[in-house]
Amino acid sequence: MLTSLFKAAAGAVLTLAATTALAEEITVTDVAGRQVTVDAPVNRLILGEGRQIYLLGALQPETPFEHVVGWREDFSQADPDNYAAYAAKFPEMKQIPTFGGFKDGTFDVEQAAALQPDVVLMNLEAKAATEDAAYDDKLAELGIPIVYVDFREAPLEHTTPSMRLIGRLLGEEERAEAFIDYSQAQMARVAETIETADPQRPRVFIDRAGGYSDDCCMSFGPGNFGKYVELAGGSNIADGIIPNTFGRLNPEQIIAADPQQVVVTGGHWDAYVPGGDWVGVGPGADLAAARTKLEGLTERTAMAGIDAVQTDNFHAIWHQFYNSPYYFVAVQRLAKWFHPELFADLDPEATLRELHERFLPVDYVPGYWVSLKGD
Known part of the structure; x- marks a missing residue:
């Protein structure tokens, strides 16, 4: 047959x-x-x-x-x-x-x-x-x-x-090169500033799909969002612990590292975990509801007493930046969270809006990130 x-x-x-x-x-x-x-x-x-x-x-x-x-x-x-x-x-x-x-x-x-x-x-x-x-x-x-x-x-x-x-x-070679040129120019806006200023790098924990399950905590090693952290002027606490792109940290490792910045990746995952504790960010997101969920994630054992919680440097960003050609927007957003003085003139939302207007089929709708800092 x-x-x-x-x-x-x-x-x-x-x-x-x-x-x-x-x-x-x-x-x-x-x-x-x-x-x-x-x-x-x-x-x-x-x-x-x-x-x-x-x-x-x-x-x-x-x-x-x-x-x-x-x-x-x-x-x-x-x-x-x-x-x-x-x-x-x-x-x-x-x-x-x-x-x-x-x-x-x-x-x-x-x-x-x-x-x-x-x-x-x-x-x-x-x-x-x-x-x-x-x-x-x-x-x-x-x-x-x-x-x-x-x-x-x-x-x-x-x-x-x-x-x-x-x-x-x-x-569509010409169109591809135009997109590549744009993404590289947007990355350079962060890379050149970090290289020139050589700032002190905050300790950063990337909480991959935080709240998706009761287990804590998925994260990234030296690749993907782990690399975004480095390019944005941070120090990934999982680097050296997670050897590959994806892996886990246990609560004790996070508490011991005392991250100064926490970034949770989130999305709307009712198809997988209905009513879960994941942070619902993405186009058109209810950011008040997302912020409430983000606050809830600070109460987990792994977050007990860490610097990021004490200073409200606790953020959420659209998970699919890990899985799309739009990664340069995430790098800009991380850089502005990590070094707000250095990147006072950088507007990641304007970059994301321009990306939609110049290249994408659908209109831009805000909602891709939220922070306990309020920015």
């Missing part, structure tokens, strides 16, 4: 060739270092994660779903606020077939093949699971290439090449 499905899908792929006569065969190198041959510009695309629309939206803001024939069902659950904004403007996206995940083994190869994709865009973190389940071999048998991108595991290193890679696949 499986073989017959593969053969049927392979036949369908061959019949599609006539519609792609204008495509040019190119070889690209993905972020996994693999050389992949594809027909470009790509006409039919499967997103291995729904939140890859953050990248596509920046490249094709007028028609971000034009080439998407299937995607993983995570956007609506992990980022319901932006999902609603996109759905209001592009209602056709609700009709796009959805898939399970590669990492949890629920991806349906036959369903994917029946959609006749030119390429499957996969997140780097799913590579091991994809190969273990032989999804790559099964798709290769059907002539469907996988291209790996990354904007989570190593966003500082991989977002730019990922954006450039997708730009080439879609024939």
Whole structure:
């Protein structure tokens, strides 16, 4: 049965060739270092994660779903606020077939093949699971290439090449370079000031998805938000304890480190933890309610007596900055919290508004952060 499905899908792929006569065969190198041959510009695309629309939206803001024939069902659950904004403007996206995940083994190869994709865009973190389940071999048998991108595991290193890679696949190289130039210019506004001033770095604890569960506490090692802290002029207390990008600190480690700044990453996660203690920040968030939840998180054992609680240097920021090409906004926001005097003239909200106006399909709506300091 499986073989017959593969053969049927392979036949369908061959019949599609006539519609792609204008495509040019190119070889690209993905972020996994693999050389992949594809027909470009790509006409039919499967997103291995729904939140890859953050990248596509920046490249094709007028028609971000034009080439998407299937995607993983995570956007609506992990980022319901932006999902609603996109759905209001592009209602056709609700009709796009959805898939399970590669990492949890629920991806349906036959369903994917029946959609006749030119390429499957996969997140780097799913590579091991994809190969273990032989999804790559099964798709290769059907002539469907996988291209790996990354904007989570190593966003500082991989977002730019990922954006450039997708730009080439879609024939949007110029747009990709414009976005890259903008993001690098925004990062430089922080990097140059920190390098010149060489300020004393506050001890910082990043509370990853604080309140999502009763366990405390998830955090970041030297990568992702841990790297954002360093670039923003802080010192990540998990650096040297958590060896990789993601991990945990126990309450005793946090209390002993006595962080001077705490930053909780938050979002609206009713799909996962209904009514949880997570801090609901994101576009259109009720910031009064978010602040109340943030205050509640200061009462956990791990926060007992720490400097950040005593001085109200306790903040929350949109979790998806860890998983999108908008990381430079988070770095600016952290820098202004850590060094308000140095960055008195920096306005992260203005940066985020400009990002939407220049590059993104949906309008800017505030609500991406809140602080017990009130700023």
